[in-house]
Amino acid sequence: MTALEFTSVVERMAPTLRPAAYNLTRDTDDAKDLVQETLLKAFVNRDKFKAGTNLKAWLYTIMRNTFINHYNKITKRSSSIDTTEYIQFHPSDARMIAVNGASGAFALEDIQEAIDRLPEDLKTPFMMYYVGYKYLEISDQLKLPIGTVKNRIHLARKELKQALLVYAYAD
Secondary structure, three states, X not given: OOHHHHHHHHHHHHHHHHHHHHHHHOOHHHHHHHHHHHHHHXXXXXXXXXXXXXXXXXXXXXXXXXXXXXXXXHHHHOOOOOOXXXXXXXXXXXXXXXXXXXXXXXXXXXXXXXHHHOOHHHHHHHHHHHOOOOXXXXXXXXXXXXXXXXXXXXXXXXXXXXXXXXXXXXX
């Protein structure tokens, strides 16, 4: 793909990036900035794009990573929080700790049961991912295509979310 073709295709996809950018930032101006930064990075790293692969997914990945990196920078800058008030008002009642510990134990049991109920073809990749394996490592070890691994982890999460709906936060 020539530089001119690449530029043309990327510019046509720019409007499709805006809604996703807004979902990440929840601010119109920040979303515009994120899309602009994503396009800039795409043009600068054009040589890293492999022709024949999904350009839209590549752009979304750049955008998501850009957003995450920016978010991490902001949170690191503002991470010096004065916790003296928190410590002063932190409940140290032993009854509170026992209640929380007990409910935590019940939740943990429910989570373990939900994981045990997963079909083996979903549970194995999910647990490997949970303990820290990367998608590619799971794919290599299980001798499955990476797309299948990602799909099975997604399906496992979906089933767990449904099984543990009782623990969902009420908005």
